[in-house]
Amino acid sequence: MIDSAKIELRNLKVQDYQELKVSMIKSYHKMPDEYWSKEEIRTLVNKFPEGQFCIIIDNKIAGCALSIIVDYGKFDDNHTYDEIIGGENFSTHTKNGDVLYGIDVFIHPEYRGMRLGRRLYEARKELCEQLNLKAIVFGGRIPNYAKYAAELTPKKYIEKVKLQEIHDPVLSFQLSNDFHVKKVIKGYLHGDFESKEYAVLMEWNNIYYVKEQKLIDTKKTVVRLGLVQWQMRSFSDYDALVSQIEFFVDAVSDYQSDFILFPELFNAPLMAQFNNLTEPEAIRGLSSYTDQLLQTFRDFAITYNINIITGSMPQAIGEHMYNVGYLCRRDGSYERYEKLHITPAEEAAWGMKGGSKLETFDTDCGKIGVLVCYDVEFPEVSRLLAEEGMNILFVPFMTDTQNGYSRVKICAQARAVENECYVAIAGSVGNLPKVNNMDIQYAQSAVLTPSDFAFPVNGIKAEATPNTESTLLVDVDLDLLKELHNFGSVRTMKDRRKDLYSLKKKK
CATH class of the missing domain: 3.60.110.10 (Carbon-nitrogen hydrolase)
Structure with a gap:
């Protein structure tokens, strides 16, 4: 924890690459060879500069969130990571898409515990609303699953994480930030042995999304x-x-x-x-x-x-x-x-x-x-x-x-x-x-x-x-x-126990 650090959230630049590389290697120490090349970062920044965020602390990159826009209707929910990003040229990115797809989020280990991840997620949500996109979607890793794989299926593991009986550093964080589980994908990211190559497809819905803006007959807010x-x-x-x-x-x-x-x-x-x-x-x-x-x-x-x-x-x-x-x-x-x-x-x-x-x-x-x-x-x-x-x-x-x-x-x-x-x-x-x-x-x-x-x-x-x-x-x-x-702080409409009671009109 840095007691008196100056924190800056901004869009990533190509000039940040060397600091970015150091932070990536530290963040993915169990997969030290899995980091973005400079050309890949350059392509992302050129194609979609507003979708790449970084947090700077004392001139160091403390965290980063990378994303693209995709036409999600062209993909099946069982997609792999490589399929959705479109290779090193990010060929699936399109300004005419309807979903902001998160392709990476990481926090340098030295700066964990400062809730920097929440800032990055909030920046993504704000961008999603500004661009009038339907949702944010990504395949989330479950790095603690390998410890429980012998006794729990991915479904049971996710249920226990939801009930806070198990802590998963990625999934627990995503659930606390209003993302919901859409499905489990098998074989999502090759080489992710901590997750047994499973990923949890996560989604956050933009409640302000308007499919087609009309000049007349629109509902007032x-x-x-x-x-x-x-x-x-x-x-x-x-x-x-x-x-x-x-x-x-x-x-x-x-x-x-x-x-x-x-x-x-x-x-x-x-x-x-x-x-x-x-x-x-x-x-x-x-x-x-x-x-x-x-x-x-x-x-x-x-x-x-x-x-x-x-x-x-x-x-x-x-x-x-x-x-x-x-x-x-x-x-x-x-x-x-x-x-x-x-x-x-x-x-x-x-x-x-x-x-x-x-x-x-x-x-x-x-x-x-x-x-x-x-x-x-x-x-x-x-x-x-x-x-x-x-x-x-x-x-x-x-x-x-x-x-x-x-x-x-x-x-x-x-x-x-x-x-x-x-x-x-x-x-x-x-x-x-x-x-x-x-x-x-x-x-x-x-x-x-x-x-x-x-x-x-x-x-x-x-x-x-x-x-x-x-x-x-x-x-x-x-x-x-x-x-x-x-x-809301409490959500009385969503939190009703429909498994115990229900209410309906008589015909």
Whole structure:
């Protein structure tokens, strides 16, 4: 270990060859004749200079990583080392390839223990992303395998290394750097007796890889959400309600928002005209406006170029009453969602029935899900949506007391953590006189996040002032979710014990 060394990571130059040769011989002391010639290094540097990295410490080469780009579809996974590199001229290298293939990594013994290998691997990953390549692939040696070959097959050896029951200086390091085992190759590198000429084909997938970049119809990675914290108030008629809806849609769209979210049963003020009826009759009266509101929202989505999550509205279908809402896309299309879990109060007062429709929705900003209020308190439901690729969960809610609000918010935060997604919640505030069963409202709308280094430490991206009519405008970065899925401190979606339990929708 060098206590006060100056470390420089840069691209390799032909002029570095003499120092490189010394480092290679020291690194491969059990194969002292296996080092790159100067002409080979010259060819690599000339063909693909950005793919050759070295680490310099005190003017010495402490480590090196060499690579080429290949069209991987032209090779079988059972390739040999000589086949994949294309001989001393590296004839397989092509700028039109899709995979960064690692052909060598080594660290001088004097500088081991300084995590220099990690720096080289990170440089490769960054290059892979910059060049928009699909993956990094290489055949990794397993130099400790010879000690166990008499008792363990390569497969068993790899399993024990994964479980950290055996340490392999190469494979253990590669696994800790987010590479996964693709397969075992026999006869990969002639003369590698430590590995018994086996190699482990390793792969790291570039989550940012885009096969074909389009100028239009691409999915956005930074998405702007607009949440309406709706003030319950009396409206003289339907047109007055629509005017207030349009005010919010107009205001939020002026900020180039991609979505606007309204609360659950935001149109409840229109029930005042049915106050002389029983509660079940009044909610049926309110449901008579739902089809009109749907058309209004569809028109606004197109006019204001924004995707609208309409909160929820009552809808009578035959003798049953449902709590439903719509995703109105800015291209004019729309989808219907239903509240699945009905609270005891909704059932007692209005005779509400739970829906049966559960699915994610495709948008120009990726896959989303919508769960209405009480639904977010059932973790199985959002997990099913997450398994379908949901990135943002919208939760329109209506709660009368702070207790009810806390249930919604706390459960929504849990859904964000366990499903590695963003959760946007929006509710109504204030009082609504002359409407039975809708007297008071409490809400604090918010955008909630997973809990890891890339996100706020409290898991709250932004939140509105409690019990005050307002809008909340928040940008969420979908690329951060990709990072979390693959490289998070914990990976709740990947680490589930599917060998012990499973979850699926009933048909």
